[in-house]
Amino acid sequence: MRSAIPRTGAWCAGLALAATVTVPVAAQDQATYARSLAATCTACHGTDGRSVGGIPPGLAGQNKDYLLQAMKDFKTGKRGATIMHQHAKGYTDEQLELIAGYFASVTPGPAASAPAARGGY
Numbered sequence: 001m002r003s004a005i006p007r008t009g010a011w012c013a014g015l016a017l018a019a020t021v022t023v024p025v026a027a028q029d030q031a032t033y034a035r036s037l038a039a040t041c042t043a044c045h046g047t048d049g050r051s052v053g054g055i056p057p058g059l060a061g062q063n064k065d066y067l068l069q070a071m072k073d074f075k076t077g078k079r080g081a082t083i084m085h086q087h088a089k090g091y092t093d094e095q096l097e098l099i100a101g102y103f104a105s106v107t108p109g110p111a112a113s114a115p116a117a118r119g120g121y
C-alpha cells in the first residue's frame with residue numbers, strides 16, 4: 001500500500017510532462033511561450049539578453065540565424081563551451097528557434113541593474 005503513493009506521484013509527473021510537451025501552442029501564445037523559454041537565459045545573459053558588461057555575451061538584437069546556429073553547435077558539441085553545451089541540450093530545435101527569434105527581436109540596450117536605474121517603479 002505504501003508503494004502506491006510514489007507510483008501515483010510518478011504517474012502525475014509523467015502526465016504533467018506529457019501535457020507540457022503535447023499541448024499545441026496557439027499562434028497568439030507563441031510569443032509568450034518564446035519569452036518564457038528565453039527567461040531561463042536571463043540569469044546569466046541579463047534581462048531580455050542585455051548582459052551586464054557583455055559577460056557572457058549579450059543576446060539582445062543578435063542575428064537570429066547566428067543565435068540558433070550557436071545553440072545547435074553547443075547542443076551537438078561542435079562548439080566548445082563551459083556551460084552552454086549543457087544548457088542547450090535541454091531544448092528541442094523548435095524551442096531553440098523560438099528562443100533565437102525572441103532575442104533577435106529584442107532591441108539591444110544597456111543592461112537594467114536596479115529599478116532605480118530604470119527610472120523606478
Ligand code: HEC
Pocket residue numbers: 037038040041042043044045056057058059066067070071080081082083084085087099
Ligand atoms: C549559467 C549561465 C548561463 C545560462 C543560464 C545561459 N547561458 Fe548562454 N552563455 C553562458 C556562457 C558562460 C557563455 C560563453 C560560452 C560558454 O563558456 O559556455 C554563453 C554563450 C552563449 C551564446 C554564444 C554567444 C555569442 O555571442 O557567440 C549564446 C548564443 C547563448 N549563450 C545563448 C543562451 C541562451 C539562448 C540561453 C537560454 C536558453 C542561455 N544562453 C543560458 C552562460 C549562460
